Amino acid sequence: MVFWQLTVDAHDPPRLAEFWAVALGYEPVPPTGPSTTWHTHYRDRLGSRSAFEDRIFDPLGQRPPMWFQQVPERKAGKNRLHLDLYPTGRDDTLSQARRVQIVDEKVTELQTIGASVVRRTREDDPADPEYYVVMRDPEGNEFCVS
Secondary structure, eight states, X not given: OOXXXXXXXXXXXXXXXXXXXXXXXXXXXXXXXXXXHHHHHHHHHHTTOSSOSSEEBXXXXXXXXXXXXXXXXXXXXXXXXXXXXXXXXXXXXXXXXXXXXXXXXXXXXXXXXXXXXXXXEEEOOTTSOEEEEEEEOTTOOEEEEO
């Protein structure tokens, strides 16, 4: 098994960590379980601090942590990697109208904490309906909500 984290270059790591913690339902402290070498490593690195300013973790310890690495320059150009957020849980039992509503609610939530909408794409093909929103985080990193 390979343990990994997602590292994101950031001009303002605490700001991006705060944004992505809300976007993903993560927390700035490592989980207490499951007991893994890496979770122990992160808890040891935390030391006497109450939380990290530049790292976030899945509270259940099932998804990879994220580290926002300080860099001097601001983002330039298009991302080579981006996150796709699925607030619907990819639940095929939801109607298209309900999926659109859930996505739009998440988009609105993310806008209130600093994200911006790049574009909305909607195709109402009954065989394969599609709706997603391309957004940018507070530092301009693209991601999708669908």
